Amino acid sequence: MLSRMRKQGLLWIAELVLLTLLFTTPQLGCRGKAPPTGGDEAGAEDGAASDVTSSGASTETNVNTGEGPSVAAGETGQSLYARHCAACHGENGDGQGIAAAYLYPKPRDFRMGRFRLVSTVNRTPSRGDLLSVLRRGMPGSSMPPWYHLPDRELNLLVDEVQRLHQQGVRDQYVRVLVEEEELSQEEIQEADVQEEIRDYVQQRTAPGETTHRHWRS
């Protein structure tokens, strides 16, 4: 008699524990329960459908309003580059960004200026080439596509890639002048030497004539 009461007591306690567990994990409890409590099938479907639509819509609104301001106005090529590209291509465009060690193929070194997807005879990419590669990315590598950026920002990024290329060629040439021609820093600053450097950089970094298109821009 007593043992039977004890058994019942134990069952009751077990039930209580189960119920407590159910109610103290409200997220699991509610989600799990929601569809069955919808009642008849039509009602349940309606409920589910409107749930999905409303939550989907609100998520999208959130995402949009969240991203809106960050596609910021007042950006420069340098700030855009620092934000989107430097982690791979390096702050100065040497291809040695913090992520570069983990990537293969390696991010392009803009300072050396060996570009692959070019339509020109001298292998220096035209603006169109650079815009295409930015919009499309380079499938098969970690180079992502940037078509979601507004044209204005893409153009600023193209300017920045070209500026980094010019800076790289300039530094290379100055090093040759210093190390091989043994010019002093003062001599480097002289007007005619500066002009020579400018001409060299211009000649080396200006896109040549177009051969054929590797792709439509």
Ligand code: HEC
């Ligand atoms: C996650 C790393 C990563 C990021 C971020 C990245 N790139 Fe790249 N990029 C690469 C890699 C890797 C390559 C070389 C791919 C190859 O050789 O196949 C490359 C190649 C390029 C090229 C060379 C195209 C050619 O014709 O050779 C350009 C130009 C370029 N990236 C510009 C940019 C710009 C501008 C940004 C920022 C808006 C950017 N990349 C962001 C990884 C990245």
